[in-house]
Amino acid sequence: MPGVWKNRHKLIFCWFIYTQALTTNKKTVTELSKWSPAIITEWRLRRFLDATYININLLLSWFAEEAIKGFPAPSDGVIYAVGDGSHKEKRSKKNPTVQKGKKSKDKPFFWGIKFVLIALCWDVYRIPVGFRIILPKTHPDYKKENVLFREMLSELPLPSWVETVIVTGDSGYGAKENMKLVQQMDKERSKNRRWFFVFSIARTWKQENGESLKDFVKNLAYSFYKRTWIKHLSDKNRRKTFWIYGKNINLNHIGEVTVVLSKRWRNAGPDKTKIIVTNLPDVTAREVISIYQRRWSVEVIFKELKSGLGLGEHQVTKKEHRIRNAIGISIISYLFLLIACKDQINQGSSWGIFQLQDRFRIKVIKHQITHSMNLQIKKLQKAA
Numbered sequence: 001m002p003g004v005w006k007n008r009h010k011l012i013f014c015w016f017i018y019t020q021a022l023t024t025n026k027k028t029v030t031e032l033s034k035w036s037p038a039i040i041t042e043w044r045l046r047r048f049l050d051a052t053y054i055n056i057n058l059l060l061s062w063f064a065e066e067a068i069k070g071f072p073a074p075s076d077g078v079i080y081a082v083g084d085g086s087h088k089e090k091r092s093k094k095n096p097t098v099q100k101g102k103k104s105k106d107k108p109f110f111w112g113i114k115f116v117l118i119a120l121c122w123d124v125y126r127i128p129v130g131f132r133i134i135l136p137k138t139h140p141d142y143k144k145e146n147v148l149f150r151e152m153l154s155e156l157p158l159p160s161w162v163e164t165v166i167v168t169g170d171s172g173y174g175a176k177e178n179m180k181l182v183q184q185m186d187k188e189r190s191k192n193r194r195w196f197f198v199f200s201i202a203r204t205w206k207q208e209n210g211e212s213l214k215d216f217v218k219n220l221a222y223s224f225y226k227r228t229w230i231k232h233l234s235d236k237n238r239r240k241t242f243w244i245y246g247k248n249i250n251l252n253h254i255g256e257v258t259v260v261l262s263k264r265w266r267n268a269g270p271d272k273t274k275i276i277v278t279n280l281p282d283v284t285a286r287e288v289i290s291i292y293q294r295r296w297s298v299e300v301i302f303k304e305l306k307s308g309l310g311l312g313e314h315q316v317t318k319k320e321h322r323i324r325n326a327i328g329i330s331i332i333s334y335l336f337l338l339i340a341c342k343d344q345i346n347q348g349s350s351w352g353i354f355q356l357q358d359r360f361r362i363k364v365i366k367h368q369i370t371h372s373m374n375l376q377i378k379k380l381q382k383a384a
Contacts, residue, residue, distance in 0.1 A: 168291065
């Protein structure tokens, strides 16, 4: 692993991610210390989280690269970079990163930690490769969510087999600066890679002729929408039905793009219509919808991190680097399970982190039984 480790922090870090992946109880520091050797005490785990010299993002990138190596590359060389934000509810007011927020207009307010995560996806594989904490607006180091997303996008640990990168996100990430960054990276053509985007955008965008997308969606007749379906990512026997319409337009500040209007029911109104934009050349509306569904992979990662790996349960407060290290430990444990149980993830088949945890626990139990039996055999041989 990269980094310069002080004292016994490397050993403590290994036990930290190991117990985080293994335990079925709450992932508090107190509980994790009960599952580790006597030398790995609770105060040692807390001191590790308090270490300021540890670069948790560097460690996460290394684990992500190792996880990517364990899975077969796609034949077309296409990888999807999916970004999204989430939160972990907290009640403590001593935490410097907690803030009041809303997931959407129709959702209730929450009090907790907000963060943004980016993942690389292809076939059925979903691998988180970076995260950033969104600080409160009153904080002196505050950065907008899209600024953090662009920082991580510029530092993606891409494998050598990647030929095309398609960046996807919901309407919160369909910003002008994000699209321009992708266009700029495509112009630079680093390592002969092509860069494209598929974003959901707000209806306040305008075309170069001044016409608003809101009016375009509102005035489009139902007869223009065509029914189509796309296959489920992991279960080829399942499929989703959509009513879609695609058109090439010149979008203000961006240029020529393909705009796809999508809704789940034919008679759904303009408010229920999603607007998706892409700069992919020679692409159909159905293909755009199929690519956009890749965004759901990051939502699955959020659920697995919170429910299976106890993201945000370490009960650390007062210092920002403690909270950043605590969140990073949960994500690294996720990657550790991918590396340790990669033989349980088959190409084209669905999988979940809960399934991998069960397999990992069985491996640990078998190893411990074998180890104990070997010790007993050695004792009997010495006695004989």
